Amino acid sequence: MANTVDNISKEDWILNTFPEWGTYLNEEIEETEVKDGTVSMWWLGCTGIWLKSAAGTNILCDLWCGTGKRSHGNGQMKKGHQMMRMSGVQKMQPNLRTQPFVIDPFEIKKVDALVVTHIHSDHLDINTAAAVHQNCPTAKFIGPKEVVATWLKWGIPEEKTIIVKPGDEVQVKDIKIVALEAFDRTALVTCEDPAVSLKGKLPQDMDQIAVNYLFETSGGNIYHAGDSHYSNMFAKHGNEHTIDVCLGAYGENPRGITDKVTSVDMLRMAESLNAKVVIPVHYDIWANFMADPKEITELWQFKKDRLKYQFKPFIWQVGGKFTYPTDKDDLEFNFYRGFDDAFSIENDTPFPSFL
Template identity: 75%
Template sequence: MKIDEVTREKWILSTFPEWGTYLNEEIADTEVKKDTFAMWWLGCTGIWLKTAEQTNILIDLWNGTGKRSHGNGMMRKGHQMQRMSGVQKLQPNLRNQPFVLDPFAVENVDALFVSHIHSDHLDINTAAAVNNNCPSAKFYGPAEVVKIWQAWGVAPNRTVVVKPGDEIIINKTKIKVLESFDRTALVTENDPDVTLKNKLPQDMDQIAVNYLFETTGGNLYHAADSHYSNVFAKHGNEHRIDVALGAYGENPRGITDKVTSVDILRMAESLKTKVIIPVHYDIWTNFMADPKEITTLWNFKKDRLKYQFMPYIWQVGGQFNYPENAKDLEFNFDRGFSDVFSIENDTPFTSFL
């Protein structure tokens, strides 16, 4: 190719998603061992869960972007952050993570679960890919999520409305639908042309839920965008939770949207989980946080906590295996070069190295 043949469209197609199908291939090739489960972090709260029965479940996969220009410098009318805090100036919520998965190369997905109606969890690109590539996959979500899927063109017979108390079985995995504590969703999903003074917040169960995935290798609790709640203790009392995901972040001035490092630890203790993993802090530039703050506090407080657990600092695109990685504290990508010098090296001056 010559430089005069390069176009913006060719650059986009040759560059995005940044990881191509590398992660798709890794997931497809992974054989999950008996009495374990594997999962991959896809950014935000997006998770690919794979079980020992080779069941593949997608959760909250988002393939969109945040701000793309400065525009007129003002927030879009009706934006959730505008309704939450009254802010008018454009917020710098730029996407901070690469696209590590090619959604249009997904295969063998048994189900797509979405926790709530916000667009960084409920994604039309993911819905289109699963709808076209995985004809037997079902779409599970609360009532308002299902309405949106059907408006996009997902066939009604492929969608399932869920609410707290429901149980779904997919192969040998049982999914329990639990209450959400996403107050942000509750107070920001009114018609933007109607003030909160004139309209009560919607029923949480219609717009947001949490999920517990009970696999033959362990149980995964997905808290989606839940704020800290005392009811986490109820969930911890009623269910066995091995790994929990919490929406962590550094809240900007005037916003209480993400769980802080202190409340991530409170959440873990209340849930009685064995492992707590912060997610979501990675995706928005204006909510970025350092997860090492969690491990620092955990080291300070761990001997005084009633229920013992381990924090785990993940990286987007990384694989977590339970129980193999339960005590690792931190993820690091394979650095490769395990077979270095396994063949004769022809680099000049190697004899002097």
């Protein structure tokens, strides 16, 4: 039956439109052959990363396939929300999702491990967990204790899960995953029960709710800081591990809120970790935390000679690929623009000077 305006439904529109990229990126990742001595990764939005090694090992980290606000509701924040606890706010947080879905989770076919940094729902996602569980029967689910507890509640079999705390190492084929301390103070004031008061009490045990990760590969080592704030401990991690690329949760914090790493502290993090490349993530996703990553580049240009920086910033785009060390000297990503086969066949215009 031919399509007409009378037989198109909302369900048709949704299924024909979302995810906006369809399987384009799924296909690209599957078809990519990573060269020896390199490691490739793709930014999936927020802090979601897909890593692929030269041996074909696939690690999925923090892929989030949900949405932010979809209604004004009653205009009030949920009682006990971490932002309310942090700063005594009451008005609803206008955290609209600003990025399209660049990957179809239910078309993921080859994942060796799903790795999650911490308990927040824009990192720990039931849709991703379901897709990996259903499509990748041998995949491991790796995270701190409370992340694993959530997976178990969702129905992930316990034998698929691995609980990690700082200092633990997990070998996934040719990639070693090292769990390290996290510095996410927002996670420490996250408590789902609005009746519970945190005032005057000892904080939660960070090691049970959040970790940072170092992915050690034959092509280079990738440090994923989750939603960590800046910490002096980054220097300890930099002393104890070789870190080639570091990823940090960058954003423009609204008034009275400290939730994301600023441009200055992105540079401090890279310097402390002794990284060679620093990549900001997370600034893309929330309407109320959006920031311009070029600010990081400008500050780096301003400081690099005086402070003798040994690293470079890389400004990515969601859905884009970064290969280390191939791209280590690039400062920005741009998608393939196409049309490199211009005039490979005769063009067809009314006369030669038409365009």
